[in-house]
Amino acid sequence: MTIKHIFKLCFILLIVSCNENSNITKIEGKRIDIDESLLENQEIEDFIKPYREQVNKNLDSIISFAPETYSKSDGELNTAIGNLMADAVYSESNTVFNKRTGENIDFVLLNHGGIRSIISKGNITSRTAYEVMPFDNSVVVVALKGKQVQELTQYLAAAKRAHPVSKQFQLTLTDDNAVKSATISDKKIETNKTYYVATNDYLYNGGDRMDFFHPNDSLYVLDYKIRNVLIDYFKKTDTLKPQIDNRFIKLNN
Amino acid sequence: MKRRQFIQQSTAATALVGVSGLGLQSFNTSKTKKITILHTNDVHSHIDPFGPEDARNANKGGVARRATLVESIRKENPNTLLLDAGDIFQGTPYFNYYGGELEFKLMSMLKYDLATIGNHDFDNGINGLYKQLPHANFDFVSANYDFSNTVMDTHVKPYKIFVKNGIKIGVFGLGVQLDGLVDKNMYKETVYNYPIEIAQDMSRILKEEQNCDLVICLSHIGYYYKNSPDRVCDLSLAKATKDIDLIIGGHTHTFLPKPTIEKNSIGKNVLVNQVGAYGLYLGKVDFYFESDKETKSEGATIII
Numbered sequence: 001m002t003i004k005h006i007f008k009l010c011f012i013l014l015i016v017s018c019n020e021n022s023n024i025t026k027i028e029g030k031r032i033d034i035d036e037s038l039l040e041n042q043e044i045e046d047f048i049k050p051y052r053e054q055v056n057k058n059l060d061s062i063i064s065f066a067p068e069t070y071s072k073s074d075g076e077l078n079t080a081i082g083n084l085m086a087d088a089v090y091s092e093s094n095t096v097f098n099k100r101t102g103e104n105i106d107f108v109l110l111n112h113g114g115i116r117s118i119i120s121k122g123n124i125t126s127r128t129a130y131e132v133m134p135f136d137n138s139v140v141v142v143a144l145k146g147k148q149v150q151e152l153t154q155y156l157a158a159a160k161r162a163h164p165v166s167k168q169f170q171l172t173l174t175d176d177n178a179v180k181s182a183t184i185s186d187k188k189i190e191t192n193k194t195y196y197v198a199t200n201d202y203l204y205n206g207g208d209r210m211d212f213f214h215p216n217d218s219l220y221v222l223d224y225k226i227r228n229v230l231i232d233y234f235k236k237t238d239t240l241k242p243q244i245d246n247r248f249i250k251l252n253n
Numbered sequence: 254m255k256r257r258q259f260i261q262q263s264t265a266a267t268a269l270v271g272v273s274g275l276g277l278q279s280f281n282t283s284k285t286k287k288i289t290i291l292h293t294n295d296v297h298s299h300i301d302p303f304g305p306e307d308a309r310n311a312n313k314g315g316v317a318r319r320a321t322l323v324e325s326i327r328k329e330n331p332n333t334l335l336l337d338a339g340d341i342f343q344g345t346p347y348f349n350y351y352g353g354e355l356e357f358k359l360m361s362m363l364k365y366d367l368a369t370i371g372n373h374d375f376d377n378g379i380n381g382l383y384k385q386l387p388h389a390n391f392d393f394v395s396a397n398y399d400f401s402n403t404v405m406d407t408h409v410k411p412y413k414i415f416v417k418n419g420i421k422i423g424v425f426g427l428g429v430q431l432d433g434l435v436d437k438n439m440y441k442e443t444v445y446n447y448p449i450e451i452a453q454d455m456s457r458i459l460k461e462e463q464n465c466d467l468v469i470c471l472s473h474i475g476y477y478y479k480n481s482p483d484r485v486c487d488l489s490l491a492k493a494t495k496d497i498d499l500i501i502g503g504h505t506h507t508f509l510p511k512p513t514i515e516k517n518s519i520g521k522n523v524l525v526n527q528v529g530a531y532g533l534y535l536g537k538v539d540f541y542f543e544s545d546k547e548t549k550s551e552g553a554t555i556i557i
Contacts, residue, residue, distance in 0.1 A: 017514070021464065022286065022419075022543065023466075023542065023543055023553075024466075024467070024498065024542055024553040025542065025554065026540075026553055026554045026555075027540055027541070028512060028539040028555075028556045029511060029520045029524060029536075029555070029557045030537055030557065031509070031535065031537070032536075033313070033321060034315060034318050035312060035318070037310050038319070040315065040318055041320035041321045041324065041392060042317075047358070051347065051350075051351065052301065055347060055350050083540070130346060136376065
């Protein structure tokens with residue numbers, strides 16, 4: 001018996017043993033809780049530690065200051081925190097948009113529900129931005145005809161919610177929630193003019209039933225997360241001074 | 254010359270010993286073999302446990318605790334596979350800061366055997382996923398994503414076969430439709446193919462051609478869509494296929510207290526399981542095998 005023979009024999013044995021299927025006779029399934037009853041694996045814990053410390057150091061380094069606490073419920077049709085977010089999206093994104101297209105953003109529209117947390121009085125860190133905007137939504141700029149911007153104003157009038165708009169946009173409602181006046185940079189909306197409206201990809205894709213973004217002339221995806229907009233804005237702003245103003249109001253008799 | 258001959262002989266002898274060992278096990282009809290399948294899904298970068306103030310999941314989860322649990326189960330049964338059904342990325346600042354590096358490194362330390370790709374694993378683009386591959390000491394499977402025209406080409410196989418204690422285990426992967434869910438700029442030229450036909454094909458290859466004793470589908474297509482009952486999901490997949498023993502799911506963050514038993518296209522039982530999200534739970538399914546040819550074909554006893 002040569003070595004070749006031995007190998008051939010091995011091969012045959014392997015084939016035979018593989019060909020004999022095993023049958024499943026019993027199955028047991030359950031789920032196990034991962035909780036405090038389990039000790040932490042020290043090797044894993046030690047491995048995570050430097051990453052955790054680095055993340056916390058970054059998240060907790062102070063980048064701005066809030067003299068007051070700002071909440072999305074402290075205003076009727078516009079709030080200080082919403083105005084801050086919309087204006088921040090305008091200033092940070094317009095730099096990117098202008099560099100890319102040579103055009104300027106006309107105004108910003110975000111959604112009230114997209115403000116996920118208050119900004120607490122005191123120091124502002126990157127963690128604040130993660131709390132206010134935990135989702136990864138990004139800025140998109142949509143080229144909309146004036147007619148659709150008018151639909152947008154109708155939407156805001158009907159929604160009666162403090163959806164954040166940037167300061168270039170002004171909308172006044174009558175006491176029975178009809179549009180009394182709507183301007184962009186102090187000019188009336190022209191039906192056939194193209195406006196560049198910045199929003200987030202969630203709303204662009206139909207979130208909060210904002211159907212007026214389709215159809216459109218064109219879409220510019222800036223690859224700029226709203227959270228990063230906030231972080232960049234905070235870093236540039238020593239003290240936040242957001243205010244409730246007249247950008248979106250309702251007249252009272 | 255003499256030395257070389259000695260080496261050859263000893264190699265042959267070792268091979269023979271190895272094979273006869275395997276042969277003995279395979280032919281030993283009375284011995285029951287146990288394969289343990291452990292699984293997670295939609296961990297979403299949840300590396301640390303939830304804090305004590307968390308409204309829903311206070312003090313739950315955590316990779317370091319999962320490591321302890323997996324280690325003790327492996328000690329009890331070395332014939333264990335640890336699988337993940339996708340959406341490893343996105344959900345905590347760890348992902349935003351390190352792009353998934355830490356997630357893959359930790360999964361490698363926990364000795365994950367295999368994972369499939371979820372929609373959020375494209376969140377830093379397909380290039381972002383590709384960039385993290387060197388940190389993963391485990392493979393990825395997806396049978397219905399065609400990566401031919403992307404950087405991921407050749408890095409993702411449709412299926413992988415493991416042999417544990419002589420039991421042949423075939424695992425194939427399935428991913429969710431990306432259009433409408435993920436920005437095209439992110440997934441680029443990745444092609445999604447409808448999962449049902451792919452799964453039928455995969456189970457045939459694994460069962461009939463590769464002679465696997467156990468066929469597992471690692472799926473990120475979602476458990477079930479109440480508001481879109483016609484959308485393809487794990488439950489419809491289970492019913493429309495045969496020869497799959499276990500579907501491990503993800504995507505819908507469905508917290509199943511125990512696996513669901515579904516009937517497949519020829520009336521046999523399939524287990525469908527999913528353990529919610531964020532590493533709050535570990536799924537465990539034990540399969541007991543007997544090589545006795547006389548085992549009745551009416552199916553296994555299922556204890557859940």
